[in-house]
Amino acid sequence: MDTRHIRNFSIVAHIDHGKSTLADRMLELTGTITQRQAQEQLLDDMDIERERGITIKASAVTMEYQYEGHTYMLNLIDTPGHVDFHYEVSRALAACEGALLIVDASQGVEAQTVANAYLAVETGVEIMGIINKIDLPAAQPEVVAEEMEHVLGIRRNECFLISAKTGQGIGELLDAVCELLPAPEDRSDEPTRALVFDSHCDPYRGVICYVRVFSGSLKVRQKIRLMHKGRSYLVTELGKFRPTMTPVEELGVGEVGYIVANIRNLADVNVGETITEDANPAPDPLKSYQPPMQMVFSDFYPGDNTEYSKLRAAFEKLALNDASFSFTPQNSPALGFGFRCGFLGLLHMEIIQERLERENDVDIVQTAPTVSYEVVTNDDEVRRIESPSELPDRSHIKELREPFVRLEIITSTESIGGIMKLAEGRRCKLIKTDYLNPTRVMMEYKAPLAEIVYDFYDQIKGISRGYATMDYEFTAFEATNLVKIDILVNGQPVDALSLIVHRDHAEQRGRKLIIKLRRAIPRHQFEIPLQVAIGGKIIARETIKAFRKDVTAKLYGGDVTRKMKVLKRQKEGKRRMKSVGSVQVPQKAFMSVLDTSD
Amino acid sequence: MNPSPASLPDETPGLYLHVPFCHEKCRYCGFYSERLRSHDPSSLVAALLAELDRYRDVRSVRTVYIGGGSPTSLPPELLAEIITAIKARWPAPEEFTVECNPGQTDERVVSMLRHHGVDRLSLGVQSFHAKELAFLGRRHSVERAIESVRVAQRLGFDHVSIDLVFAIPGSTLVSWRRCLQSAAALGVQHISAYSLSYEPGTPLEVARRAGQFRTIDEETDRAMYEMAIDFLGSAGFAQYEISNFAQSGYACLHNQGYWQNRPYIGIGPAAGSYWQGRRTVNFADIRQYIQRIEAGSDAYELSAHPDRNERLCETAVLNLRTREGVDLAAFERCTGVDFRRAFEVPLRRHNRGGLIEISDDRVRLTRNALAVADSVLCDFSCL
Numbered sequence: 001m002d003t004r005h006i007r008n009f010s011i012v013a014h015i016d017h018g019k020s021t022l023a024d025r026m027l028e029l030t031g032t033i034t035q036r037q038a039q040e041q042l043l044d045d046m047d048i049e050r051e052r053g054i055t056i057k058a059s060a061v062t063m064e065y066q067y068e069g070h071t072y073m074l075n076l077i078d079t080p081g082h083v084d085f086h087y088e089v090s091r092a093l094a095a096c097e098g099a100l101l102i103v104d105a106s107q108g109v110e111a112q113t114v115a116n117a118y119l120a121v122e123t124g125v126e127i128m129g130i131i132n133k134i135d136l137p138a139a140q141p142e143v144v145a146e147e148m149e150h151v152l153g154i155r156r157n158e159c160f161l162i163s164a165k166t167g168q169g170i171g172e173l174l175d176a177v178c179e180l181l182p183a184p185e186d187r188s189d190e191p192t193r194a195l196v197f198d199s200h201c202d203p204y205r206g207v208i209c210y211v212r213v214f215s216g217s218l219k220v221r222q223k224i225r226l227m228h229k230g231r232s233y234l235v236t237e238l239g240k241f242r243p244t245m246t247p248v249e250e251l252g253v254g255e256v257g258y259i260v261a262n263i264r265n266l267a268d269v270n271v272g273e274t275i276t277e278d279a280n281p282a283p284d285p286l287k288s289y290q291p292p293m294q295m296v297f298s299d300f301y302p303g304d305n306t307e308y309s310k311l312r313a314a315f316e317k318l319a320l321n322d323a324s325f326s327f328t329p330q331n332s333p334a335l336g337f338g339f340r341c342g343f344l345g346l347l348h349m350e351i352i353q354e355r356l357e358r359e360n361d362v363d364i365v366q367t368a369p370t371v372s373y374e375v376v377t378n379d380d381e382v383r384r385i386e387s388p389s390e391l392p393d394r395s396h397i398k399e400l401r402e403p404f405v406r407l408e409i410i411t412s413t414e415s416i417g418g419i420m421k422l423a424e425g426r427r428c429k430l431i432k433t434d435y436l437n438p439t440r441v442m443m444e445y446k447a448p449l450a451e452i453v454y455d456f457y458d459q460i461k462g463i464s465r466g467y468a469t470m471d472y473e474f475t476a477f478e479a480t481n482l483v484k485i486d487i488l489v490n491g492q493p494v495d496a497l498s499l500i501v502h503r504d505h506a507e508q509r510g511r512k513l514i515i516k517l518r519r520a521i522p523r524h525q526f527e528i529p530l531q532v533a534i535g536g537k538i539i540a541r542e543t544i545k546a547f548r549k550d551v552t553a554k555l556y557g558g559d560v561t562r563k564m565k566v567l568k569r570q571k572e573g574k575r576r577m578k579s580v581g582s583v584q585v586p587q588k589a590f591m592s593v594l595d596t597s598d
Numbered sequence: 599m600n601p602s603p604a605s606l607p608d609e610t611p612g613l614y615l616h617v618p619f620c621h622e623k624c625r626y627c628g629f630y631s632e633r634l635r636s637h638d639p640s641s642l643v644a645a646l647l648a649e650l651d652r653y654r655d656v657r658s659v660r661t662v663y664i665g666g667g668s669p670t671s672l673p674p675e676l677l678a679e680i681i682t683a684i685k686a687r688w689p690a691p692e693e694f695t696v697e698c699n700p701g702q703t704d705e706r707v708v709s710m711l712r713h714h715g716v717d718r719l720s721l722g723v724q725s726f727h728a729k730e731l732a733f734l735g736r737r738h739s740v741e742r743a744i745e746s747v748r749v750a751q752r753l754g755f756d757h758v759s760i761d762l763v764f765a766i767p768g769s770t771l772v773s774w775r776r777c778l779q780s781a782a783a784l785g786v787q788h789i790s791a792y793s794l795s796y797e798p799g800t801p802l803e804v805a806r807r808a809g810q811f812r813t814i815d816e817e818t819d820r821a822m823y824e825m826a827i828d829f830l831g832s833a834g835f836a837q838y839e840i841s842n843f844a845q846s847g848y849a850c851l852h853n854q855g856y857w858q859n860r861p862y863i864g865i866g867p868a869a870g871s872y873w874q875g876r877r878t879v880n881f882a883d884i885r886q887y888i889q890r891i892e893a894g895s896d897a898y899e900l901s902a903h904p905d906r907n908e909r910l911c912e913t914a915v916l917n918l919r920t921r922e923g924v925d926l927a928a929f930e931r932c933t934g935v936d937f938r939r940a941f942e943v944p945l946r947r948h949n950r951g952g953l954i955e956i957s958d959d960r961v962r963l964t965r966n967a968l969a970v971a972d973s974v975l976c977d978f979s980c981l
Contacts (some may be wrong), residue, residue, distance in 0.1 A: 015796050125755035201607060305943070525970055526950070551971040553792040553841050555919060557614050558870035561877050561902055564912060567979035570972060 001073055003186040003254040007177050008075045008212065010092045010119065013102035014110035014311070014469065022102060022164040023061075023076060029170050030063035030074065032242060059421040060095075060210050060256050062240040067178040074177060075212075075256035077197070078388075083345060086473065087293075087324070089116060091271055093123040095197040095212035095256065098181035100173075101152070102130045105139035105161075109147045109436060111410045111471035117152045126181055129154035130173065135163040145595040147436045184254030191282040192216030192224075192432075194251070194259075194275040199266060201320045205237070205264040211251070211275060214286055218251040223278040226269060227285040232278045232521075233261035266323050287522060292472060294342035295403065296349055296369045296453060297386040299330055299496060300356075301338030303363030303576050304584070308337050314360035318352060325352055332389070333363075334494040334580045340386060343369070346453055363487060365585075366577040367496040368593035371450045374401035374477040388484050389495035394535060400500075401477040406431075407445040407452060409460060411468035416441060418463035426451035427480075428500060447472065448480070454594045481547075485510045487517070488531040492581050499593050506534055511597070516592035521549035521585055528583055610660040612855040613688070615646065615680065615821075616866035617666040618884055621702070621871045625735035625805070626763075626922060628797025630868035630882040631667035642867075643676050647683050648663070649865050654687065654864070661852035668722075672701035674710050681714040693851040695720055697865040703746035705728035708753045712726060718850070719750050720790075723760040725774055726780040730766045733811075735801075738802040747784050757848060758944075759788035764822045765814040766794050774822045775829065782833040787848035791826045792841050793819055820969050840971055841922045859913040859932075867897075877902045907981045910935055914978040919971065923962025937961065944977035 013019040027033045035236060063074040072570035079085075079092045093099060099120040103113055120127050129148050131141050145156035160176065162169030198210040211218070218238055219222070225232045226242065237260040239247040251257045263269050302311045315327045325348070330340040343349040349369055356364060375383045376399035385391060391400075407428065411419055413435075420443075428447040435441050452472065460468040483506050487497035497517070501509050510532035517530050523546055528544040555563055576587040612936065619634040619642075620627075662684055669677055681696075693716040696711055696934040700836060711719065723743040725731050738746075750758050753943045762781055764774050781789055794814075814822075821858065827837050835843035839857060844852065855862060864871040868882035879900040891898040904912060910933050917924040929937045938945060938961070945961065948954040953967035953974050967974050 139795075165961055261961070304947075525953070525966070525973070547970065548816040549823070549969050549971075550973045551793075551795070551840060552970055555840075555916070556853060557612075557862050557864060557872070558868060558879060560856070560870065560872065560912060560916070561879070561900060564908070564915065564979055567915060567972065567976040570976035571979050574976075 001138075001252055001255065002185045003188075005070050006073045006184055006254040007098065007181050008077065008096045008184060008254070008256055009098040009100060009177060010077045010079050010089075010090060010096050010125075011100045011102060012079055012093075012116040013132075014104070014107075014112040014116075017102050017104040017107065017110070017113075018164045019079075019102055022100075022132065022162070022170075023078060023413065023494070025164050025167055025170045026074075026076060026174065027061065027243065027525040032061065032063045034425045060241055061243045062256065063242075065174055065178065067175055068295065072178045072494060073255070074174070076108060077256065077269070078276060085348070086115070086119065087344070089513065090119050090123060091197045093120060093125055093185070094272075094311035095195055096123075096125050096531070097184060098126040098128065098176075098177070099131050099216065100128050101154070102132050102341050103144055103148060105131045105133045106136045107142045107145050108140075108440065109151050109410065111408050111442075111469040112158045114151060114410070114442070115471040115473065116409055121145065127152075127154060128176065128180065129159040131159050131161050132226045133166055135166050135488060137170065143437065147440070151434070151436055186253060187215035188217065188253040189448075191280050192218060192275070193282045193286050194218055195286050196271055196273040196275060198268060198271060201266050202260075205260050207260075207266055207269055208245075208271055209259045209261075209273075209275075210256075211259050213251050213253050215253055216280070217253060220249050224259075224261060224275050225229060225278040225281055227274040227276055227281070228267065228270060229273065231268070233263055233567075235259060235261050239368075246424055247497055252544045259317075265533070268318055268408055271323060286312060289446055294324070295328065295342045295371055296373060297340060297346055298343070298349060298369040299326075299332065299335070299340050299367040300336050300353075300386065301332070301335045301365045301367075301496075301578055303365050304579055305575065306363040310360070311339070311362050311364065314356055314362050317360070318355060322352070324348070332495050334489075335435055335496055342386065360568040364573055365587050367590045368499070369453070370499070371453060373403075373482070373500060376401070376479075387495075388500045390499035390502065391484050399479045400482045402482060402500075403449040404475050404478050405447050405449050405452070405472040406475050406532055407447040407470060407472040409443045409445070409468055410436070411441060411443070411464045412458070413439055415460075415468060416443070419443070419460050419468065422459055422463060423447070428452070446475070448502075449474070455596070485513070486533040487522075488512065488529075488533060488582050489517075489580055489585065490528050490567050491531075493533075494580050494585075496590055497593060509540055510534060510538045512596070513593060514540060516595055517589050518542045518544055520589035520592050521583065524583060526582075549591075600777075602775050602811040609860050610658050610691070611656065612663065612852050612862040613659040613684065613691070613859065614707055614852075614862055614864045614869055615650075615662070615664045615684070616864065616869040616880075617664060617669040617672060617677075617680075617840065617881075618642075618867045619671045621671050621698075621736055622735070623666070625733075626794060626797070626800055628800055628975075629667065632884060637884060637945045639672055639676055642890055643672070645888045646680060646866050648891050649897070651729060653863055658686075659691050659863070662688070662691045663695045663697075663852040665697045665720075667696075668699040668702065669696050670707055674707055675709075677722045678710055678714055681711070685715050693718055695843075695850070695852060696793040697722065698750075699737075699738070699747065700743040700746035702774075703749060705749055706752065708747050708749050708755070712753050712755065717726060717755070718757040718759065719755050720759040720761065721746055721750070723747070723781070724763045725766065725769075727769070730763075730769055730773075733768060734763065744780075744784065747786060751785065757788070757820065758786045759790065759850065760784065760786050762789060762791045762826075763794050764791060764826065765819040766809045771818065771821055771825065774825060778829045778833075782830065782835070787828060788840050788842070788844045788850060789835055791823075793823060800809055804959075815893045817866075823969050827965075835850060837921055841970060842977055850930070854920070857916045859909075859916045875903060877904060906933075909933065910940055911979055911981060912939060915975045918961075918963055918978065921962065923960050926959050926961065926979060940981065941978055944974075948974050949978065 011019045040204050060077045065072045065074050077092045096242050108546040134141050145159045148154045149156040159171050194211040194213045194214045196209045202208050222235045238251050240257040276282045302308050316569050326342040327339040330338050341507045372386045372591050377396050411421050428445040431444040433443050472502045481503045482500050486493050514530040527546045529536050530542045532540040609779050618631045620631045694716045696716050726740050772841045796806050830843045838849045867884050867887040870879045878898040880897040881899045887897050950954050955964050
């Protein structure tokens with residue numbers, strides 16, 4: 001196809017600003033799907049995504065559209081809308097020439113709008129500003145257009161006004177996509193280079209790679225080479241998503257589609273890989289973007305009622321379709337065999353955890369998520385650690401570094417005070433404030449990731465009565481004054497309850513933590529001491545009193561069924577428990593490490 | 599339906615008959631009963647006899663237990679009519695118990711019971727302290743309670759049981775010890791000792807929630823329980839179940855049937871049955887019960903057919919309440935399953951924790967586990 005009539009673009013937006021609805025409308029208007037087929041938000045094809053109203057994995061769909069007497073091929077590459085999945089946005093953008101940046105006409109520019117705009121600018125794609133939901137009574141398109149000009153540099157008179165819900169303005173928008181977005185460069189006579197921007201695993205066909213051809217072309221039965229991995233494969237199938245997988249013989253320059261080539265494991269092909277022709281390879285691969293960085297780690301252990309091997313099988317299944325999730329065997333002195341898992345962020349972790357339990361009948365106990373740290377040892381070796389338990393002895397540590405992020409918060413002016421107070425308590429440093437308009441402000445902070453990764457977002461939502469939004473991006477590891485807190489349960493140190501905190505907060509955090517543990521761990525038949533140690537010195541103690549009486553005095557003929565039910569419920573209450581020595585510790589106790597509230 | 603052999607033990611059932619009347623309801627009692635004066639007991643008795651008649655094909659019953667409520671609140675001739683009907687059908691049970699309220703247990707009633715072939719009386723003595731009886735809402739005096747035991751003994755009952763309640767607010771370890779001494783001195787053969795429980799919906803539970811009194815703390819409750827086991831043991835009453843103690847040879851056969859998970863037939867409102875593999879509980883409502891029986895239909899409020907696994911678990915939980923525990927050979931014979939294999943995980947855990955003891959032929963709770971039995975038994979409640 002003539003590259004002049006191809007447009008590759010993504011839709012990027014803050015969560016709930018209408019990205020998926022717009023995609024659905026475009027699919028309908030181009031006849032790619034009929035309205036009846038238009039299953040609500042077709043592009044999000046995982047249950048959990050639909051339930052949570054967010055897109056996790058990017059996907060791509062090819063549409064045809066008539067404009068000025070020509071048939072245009074529009075390739076829409078969908079992107080996720082959550083901070084944890086930044087890298088997915090950037091890899092989708094890397095396959096595009098343009099991005100449609102949507103803003104809700106009643107909400108205005110949000111933190112993720114800004115983050116997405118930055119990403120688009122960094123990737124060098126053309127940005128079209130779109131103001132959605134103009135049908136809402138609360139819509140203020142003029143105010144929003146002004147914000148877009150002020151914050152994002154998109155001229156207010158160039159913003160498109162649409163309602164994805166009613167379909168208003170969608171035709172004009174599609175025309176504008178053909179008119180305004182750049183066409184791919186025609187490099188059909190150069191050696192083949194195609195970017196793998198996503199992949200998933202199909203139980204029958206193996207790995208299915210989502211590709212964008214930047215030069216040359218891909219053909220069925222062609223022998224291809226993965227330029228980074230250096231391995232060769234035979235192309236068995238090429239196709240496009242229309243939106244179902246539709247085979248084609250060839251994917252030409254500028255086109256987007258999928259490729260099947262007998263690649264068995266997801267690990268065999270990295271997203272960002274360049275595919276070239278084996279017989280006529282390109283001299284250099286395409287510029288690859290940064291691989292995703294796992295920022296949050298948590299250990300998963302089989303609960304007292306689940307076998308290790310069953311948990312392993314469940315993780316293997318999950319990892320098949322999520323290259324950004326990792327798991328490695330882990331042996332904790334306190335908790336036995338389990339897995340250390342790495343995630344992009346907390347939402348990513350929650351999704352994995354939910355899928356794990358929903359799709360596999362496993363009873364899991366999970367430790368509190370932690371960020372990774374950098375340790376500089378006395379011999380100047382720099383090591384990355386993913387858990388407080390990996391921290392070497394103090395005497396070997398020269399420097400301990402923690403990850404910092406650039407944090408952006410957009411909120412209403414009346415909540416500034418509350419948010420600043422919260423941020424200060426979390427060791428965040430204010431870099432600048434910028435008024436979007438007289439009632440809204442954008443604050444930029446330098447923040448330690450560990451302080452904001454867990455409940456910070458909920459807190460600012462609370463302070464701003466649901467108004468504030470935030471987004472963050474990793475910047476660097478920096479040395480701070482950190483110490484490790486150890487917790488002893490019944491005299492035994494429990495590595496999974498250790499945490500690394502700033503020295504100024506350590507003692508207070510430790511004291512709070514054991515009070516929370518005292519409430520979270522059920523009473524046993526014996527007394528359980530809980531102790532806090534910092535640097536090997538016990539600084540606080542709490543005691544869980546023994547329970548002394550738990551027996552039904554009377555059980556005769558009339559009560560058997562009822563009593564069995566009561567006992568079953570009691571047993572159910574023991575799920576998600578992990579034995580630490582002779583103490584059964586419930587899941588919520590491990591999570592109390594994170595709870596900084598009083 | 600073709601149940602496996604284990605669901606239909608070819609065993610003779612026990613018979614329980616519930617008399618849902620009392621003169622006055624006690625504050626703590628969670629069993630179903632109503633005040634006698636607002637009912638016509640004869641229509642209930644007619645319904646009881648009609649329900650009883652539905653089991654005419656049952657060749658024999660092993661034990662009979664008439665409980666309540668208080669059976670002795672019935673006019674003696676009506677109670678006699680019930681007993682006569684049972685005896686006419688099944689003349690020779692191994693044990694025939696009637697629960698008696700000490701306030702209603704005089705020579706006339708006792709001799710009637712004796713005359714009709716009742717051989718075991720269970721007297722609701724509850725406490726030997728007037729204050730505690732008042733707290734529980736019992737109408738009889740301590741003296742009356744003692745006298746009722748004397749009457750039974752005088753009239754020839756050589757198997758008398760009394761109920762005691764401990765951890766009553768206001769009681770102490772000292773007062774409980776005196777209670778136990780008084781009980782042991784009575785010369786009865788059997789003692790049931792229950793920690794006071796606050797059953798949902800009882801006036802006592804409502805009062806507790808309203809903070810009208812201070813409950814006995816857990817530590818004292820535990821100490822009272824341990825005291826009962828030690829004291830009664832040394833007085834010749836061996837503990838044979840969580841709350842039951844007996845002189846040698848005087849364990850209650852009927853109640854043992856429940857804990858051995860044998861079949862039983864329950865007659866009357868709120869009575870439970872385990873019969874032909876099915877667990878049922880009758881309506882806990884006199885009018886509804888009578889209506890259903892008169893209409894010729896069953897009176898089940900609940901009906902369940904435990905599957906094989908549920909039967910295993912029920913048997914395990916019930917057996918483990920007894921000091922004999924699980925007889926491994928008998929368990930396998932009845933269920934077709936190796937107990938140690940089926941419950942491998944909880945057995946290992948609680949054995950390690952010192953709460954279960956395992957010998958070649960038996961598994962039972964340790965002494966330490968008795969006071970916290972539910973926390974152990976729950977792990978046997980499902981597979």
